[in-house]
Amino acid sequence: MSNLFPVYQRWEIQPAEANGSTIIDKNGKVYLDFTSGIGVCNLGHRPKAVEAAVKEQLGNFWHVSNLFEQSGQEKAASLLCEYAGMDRAYFANSGAEANEAAIKLARKATGKTKIITFLNSFHGRTFAAMSATGQEKIKHGYGPMLETFVYVPFNDIDAVKKSADGETAAVMLEMVQGEGGIHIADKAFVSELASFCKEKGILLIIDEIQTGIGRTAKPFAYMHFDIQPDIITSAKGLGSGLPIGAMLGKEHLADAFGPGSHGSTFGGNPIAIAAASATLAAVMNDGFGTELEQLSESFKAVLLDRLADISGVKDIRIFGMMAGIEMATEANSVLQELREKGLIALPAGTHVIRLLPPLTCTLDQIEKAAGIIAETLRASASVHS
Numbered sequence: 551m552s553n554l555f556p557v558y559q560r561w562e563i564q565p566a567e568a569n570g571s572t573i574i575d576k577n578g579k580v581y582l583d584f585t586s587g588i589g590v591c592n593l594g595h596r597p598k599a600v601e602a603a604v605k606e607q608l609g610n611f612w613h614v615s616n617l618f619e620q621s622g623q624e625k626a627a628s629l630l631c632e633y634a635g636m637d638r639a640y641f642a643n644s645g646a647e648a649n650e651a652a653i654k655l656a657r658k659a660t661g662k663t664k665i666i667t668f669l670n671s672f673h674g675r676t677f678a679a680m681s682a683t684g685q686e687k688i689k690h691g692y693g694p695m696l697e698t699f700v701y702v703p704f705n706d707i708d709a710v711k712k713s714a715d716g717e718t719a720a721v722m723l724e725m726v727q728g729e730g731g732i733h734i735a736d737k738a739f740v741s742e743l744a745s746f747c748k749e750k751g752i753l754l755i756i757d758e759i760q761t762g763i764g765r766t767a768k769p770f771a772y773m774h775f776d777i778q779p780d781i782i783t784s785a786k787g788l789g790s791g792l793p794i795g796a797m798l799g800k801e802h803l804a805d806a807f808g809p810g811s812h813g814s815t816f817g818g819n820p821i822a823i824a825a826a827s828a829t830l831a832a833v834m835n836d837g838f839g840t841e842l843e844q845l846s847e848s849f850k851a852v853l854l855d856r857l858a859d860i861s862g863v864k865d866i867r868i869f870g871m872m873a874g875i876e877m878a879t880e881a882n883s884v885l886q887e888l889r890e891k892g893l894i895a896l897p898a899g900t901h902v903i904r905l906l907p908p909l910t911c912t913l914d915q916i917e918k919a920a921g922i923i924a925e926t927l928r929a930s931a932s933v934h935s
């Protein structure tokens with residue numbers, strides 16, 4: 551019997567070691583990891599520069615509390631704000647906590663309470679983040695949610711306009727709904743949404759927890775659209791595997807988060823901060839961005855070329871290094887077959903295979919993964935027809 555609460559449905563693999571784009575299990579079997587630990591290990595497993603920065607900080611101090619000014623936090627905030635096009639950072643320990651901070655800040659800064667979010671969205675598992683999430687299955691059994699969230703269909707500007715009123719503090723959205731099945735925001739919708747929010751004095755919050763830190767081949771996904779969000783949230787890839795989240799805001803919001811208004815014992819932990827600064831230094835390197843753009847183009851071309859004509863594949867949605875392969879059948883049994891063949895991929899919703907490979911993977915690894923998926927889907931299509 552396990553002493554863990556069984557909140558996770560586990561796979562059959564027990565990792566022993568991980569390196570770059572691969573995981574080796576306790577039997578020595580090598581897997582290609584196209585999950586990046588669910589969008590976390592964007593630089594692959596154990597990137598050398600991050601490992602070195604963490605080891606160095608382990609030799610200085612591990613924790614001193616946020617009563618001290620810490621040069622590490624200042625440096626990480628400065629790198630992150632530059633990379634993200636924002637002015638102020640608050641460090642938390644997870645994505646849900648970053649979204650909590652965003653929700654609290656939006657309410658405090660505007661003095662209003664209503665927040666519009668989208669059906670099929672995912673914003674995390676704490677009470678406010680869960681309340682913000684537009685999926686019933688996440689909320690089941692937990693009783694009344696925070697009442698001030700309103701959910702509208704994704705990419706539907708008229709629904710946003712109809713739901714907004716004088717009590718609306720913010721609109722919060724993902725540029726690509728990750729957990730919800732890789733659904734990409736429309737350009738026209740996003741630009742109309744941004745001008746509507748500006749005109750009405752409604753804050754625009756972009757949840758970049760899965761889409762940030764290079765995942766969409768730009769630093770943050772909002773940069774594919776011609777908009778300026780008031781708040782963005784980051785986590786997953788920010789610490790290359792160490793737990794850290796951040797809520798970033800524009801300067802006009804700084805006064806609403808004054809001393810004593812918010813905080814966290816571990817927020818901005820020195821070890822996690824060292825990992826974040828080293829991660830940011832790596833992704834902010836000019837060469838990294840150029841190579842990533844090329845890799846993401848190959849990723850798209852290879853997947854479309856190998857998978858588009860397979861019967862049973864209903865749709866393929868790709869944005870940067872995020873891919874959703876929507877199938878006629880459920881994803882779980884296919885995912886298990888992929889693991890047997892040495893490829894680890896994710897579900898998103900029930901019918902979508904989601905790929906979030908390391909941004910440092912090779913074209914050979916992409917071709918290998920696409921080959922395994924094609925072979926598996928062709929076999930399963932012939933069984934089902």
Ligand SMILES: *Cc1c(COP(=O)(O)O)cnc(C)c1O
Pocket residue numbers: 644645646647649672673674675724728729757758759760785786
């Ligand atoms: C993963 C995720 C979260 C929650 O992050 P946690 O670190 O698990 O709390 C929130 N929003 C989005 C878009 C995510 O992908």
